[in-house]
Amino acid sequence: MPGSDRDAHGCMASAGYSWCPRTVQCERPWELAEEHxxxxxxxxYQAFCQQGD
Structure with a gap:
């Protein structure tokens, strides 16, 4: 079923999102990389998101 691949934080992997503790939201790694x-x-991506934990 579409949208049934959400993780514990509500991030939808099939849409390219994963949880980033540093920004405290679901992020697309390539968009975050471009921005930062x-x-x-x-x-x-993991190194960036784990900073500030």
Whole structure:
């Protein structure tokens, strides 16, 4: 069923969203990378989102 892939935070993986503790919201990694100037990689996204935990 569409939209049934939401995680515990309500982020929809099929739409490219995952939870980012730093921004306290669902984010698309590539959009966040463009906005904040880090590489578009899973490692860079995780490093960015874990800062400030």
């Amino acid at each position: 100037g880090f590489d578009i990689t899973e490692e860079a």
